[in-house]
Amino acid sequence: MSVAAATPVAPVVRAEGVVKHWGRTPALAGATLAISGGVTGLLGANGSGKTTLLGLLLGLHPPDRGRLEVLGLDPTRAGPEVRERVGYSPEHHSLPGDVKAVDFVRHIAELHGLPRREATGRASDVLWQVGLGEERVRPLGTMSTGQRQRVKLAQAIVHDPVLVLLDEPTEGLDPVQRDDMLRLIARIGADFGIHVLLSSHVLDEVERVCDNAVILHAGQVVAAGPLDELRSGGGGVVVEVDGDVRPVVDALRGRGATLHWDGTRLYVSGPQDGPALDVVEVADLVRDVLADLGVAVRRLQPRTLTLEEVFLGAGRTGGQAVEVADPAPQPAVGG
Amino acid sequence: MTARILDRGYRRYSGERRGVVGAVRTLVLHSVQRALGLRRSAWAKVLPFGTVLLAYVPAIVFVGVVSLFPAREIRDLVLPSYASYFGYVQLLVVLFVAFVAPEILCTDRRTGMLGVYLASPLTRDTYLVAKALATAGVLAFVTIGPPLVMLVAFIIQGEGPDGPGDVALTLARIFGAGLAISVLYTAFSMGLSSLTDRKAFATAGLILFFLMSNVVTGVLVGALGLAENAIVLNIFFLPFALVEKIHGESVRFPDVTTAACVLGALAWTMVWAAVCRSRYAHLQVTR
Missing domain, CATH: 3.40.50.300 (P-loop containing nucleotide triphosphate hydrolases)
Incomplete structure (x- = not known):
């Protein structure tokens, strides 16, 4: 963080x-x-x-x-x-090839209003920060893609x-x-x-x-x-049991839980129809079932998603915007 | 024991920021340097410096002649007037125009720098103002400088302006005429250069346009018998006709009226400036 x-x-x-x-x-x-x-x-x-x-x-x-x-x-x-x-680093890689990195970064600093002397000092400093201290007097055209990406990053932050x-x-x-x-x-x-x-x-x-x-x-x-x-948007818990999962699956389904499993690992969430359960309630449900059946548990923890699952779960993996007549307001969520 | 700097740290900046005016000033200076090949390879300096130098050669020769020879021997020597001097260097001026704006304008779009510039305090309009100032400033090297050297030659010869009022009027005419050429050619060359991001295409387009307007006007005046004022359609000659009017001379364009020259120059300037502005107003620059 x-x-x-x-x-x-x-x-x-x-x-x-x-x-x-x-x-x-x-x-x-x-x-x-x-x-x-x-x-x-x-x-x-x-x-x-x-x-x-x-x-x-x-x-x-x-x-x-x-x-x-x-x-x-x-x-x-x-x-x-x-x-x-605001600083901005564009997507494209093409930069003026005959300009030295330090001159380029200093020029951008001056464009953002820094006086010449300050711009010169900061240009060298940020090029050091991005790992191009020794390369700062090289023309941009002689630099690799990786180095040019660093120069773009340097020019984006040079004016603080x-x-x-x-x-x-x-x-x-x-x-x-x-x-x-x-x-x-x-x-x-x-x-x-x-x-x-x-x-x-x-x-x-x-x-x-x-x-x-x-x-x-x-x-x-x-x-x-x-x-x-x-x-954590997936909700539910992951439980890994020691032994046969079939009785556990049947018992959980009998109590309305939604689940799927992979070997001895079960992914359990609340009922699809009916009152929503939070993670603690789902964990309690799983604990009770395991205790009733006398099944040993190796792991029981809240289920987390990968960002890929979030991305796919958001339902869409590509495509351009489509026309909407009157876009419904979406919830504003912040970091 | 040797000390090593392992991390220079990141310094915050809370000092002065010069805003849009500072950004315009920076871009003007950078663009002038670029057009003249400064801070670039030796090869990049050849064309601009060569052209500027050649534009000064006749004026420097005239200064040399009037300086080196005794006054009685050059008393009857007739130096070219301020306006007719451009007859010697007109082709160089036009070639310089065809080179400068493409270098100043096309490169930014070709290299993606336009997006970086417009992510600074510059707007599209202030960006174009900076580029126009830079282009006009560089062109002034060949439109104002040589006549100033000619003024020196006239003074040495004893044919210079007489008294402070005459000096001020002569200087005003030299600067006014030079600016008129620079402004008209700046608008024209930037307008045409805004249509492509390839310098070579822009330069070729400008030269072709100069030739075509010359040919078309020649046909209109020569074959179709249109009045001499049709020269307002000829962007190769129009600025130099205007220069004659500003200096109050009638050497190469005696039958062209001042009003036609002024209106023609204004029309060309506004049309090409509008082309350039319109083109940039609609450019998508973040890719």
Whole structure:
């Protein structure tokens, strides 16, 4: 958990019913979300509206409908003020090849309003921070994809933003470079105190570095919140018994529980029809059944989901936004 | 024992931020440097520096001649006027125009830097203002500088402006004429460059447009017998006709009216500026 996320703060990003079309193609179809800080993953398949949402948050395009707020400001009306306090690392890898890394990063710092001397010092410092201290005078065109991704990260944080938006920052990296990049991103959130919105379609990355996640599908937010909450969304318990599971299954079904099993491991939740049971009540039910049957138990614990299960459970694994006549308001959930 | 720095730490910044004005200033300077090849390879400097140098060569030669030869020997030497000087360097100016705006404008879209710039306090409009200032500033090296050197030549020869009022008027005409060429060609070259993100295509397009407008106007005036004012359609000659009017000379374009030149220059400038602005207003920049 990052320092930023541990401190209760007002949402750094808020969106309500945001609709955006590119021509006649809908990109966002009523997205509603609230992000309170820390490192947040923006998950979704290609075409789900992630990059469009980042563009709207930067005030680069106005939404067709809906309301946006970044750091308490409307980016459509106060774009320059928002962008002065926000860093952005784009998805593409192409940067001016004949410019030295330190000159490039210093230039971006000056663009964000830092005086020349301060920009020069900070450019060198952040290049050291991202592991390019020795390489900082190399032209960008001679750098590897991994190094260019680090330069993009450096230019996104050189002006000490409150929030940084990273669009697919591990795109094109090999596994080792990817690990390094993820460690850096986690450090930006935890040590530097900068809120991070990490756009990615790689579930594992978000799971490893993020405190919160927002899952986009077809231009709408289908799940959002702290990762712990999202992963506990499956409800129920996991129980591993010593011996034959058949009597346990029959007894639990007899008491209305919903379950499936894999070998000696059972995944048990409350009845599908009838009053909902919380985790403790389900655990009590399982304990009573096991005690009645005299079956030994090896493990009994609340069931957690992987982010992949959350993503799949949100029902959708891909696809572009579809037109909605009047998008129903979605619950705003924050990290 | 040697000390090693293991972690330089991350410093927060709470100092001054210069906002939009600072961003525009930074982008202007960066774009001028880029167009002139500064902080880039030696090869990138050849074309801009070569062109600028060549544009100054006639003026420097004239200064050399009037400086080195005795006054009595050059008394009857007629130096080219401020407006007619452009007859020597017009082709160079046009080639410089065809090179500068594509370098300043197309590169950002080609490399994806446009998205990075617009993620700063710059807006699309302030970005274009910065690019226009940079383009006009670089073009001023060849539209204002050489006539200033010519002024030095005239002063050495004893044919320069007489008195402070005359000096001020001459300087105003030199700067006004240079700016007129720069502004018109800035709008034109940026407008056309906004249509492609490839520098080579933009440069070729600009040169082709210069040639075509020259040919079309030649046909209209020569074969169809249209009035000389039809030169307002010729973007290759129009700025230089305007320069003649600003300097109050009638050397190459005596039959073209001042009003036609001014209206033509305004029309070209506004049309191409509108093309450029419209193009950028609709660009999707986050990909």
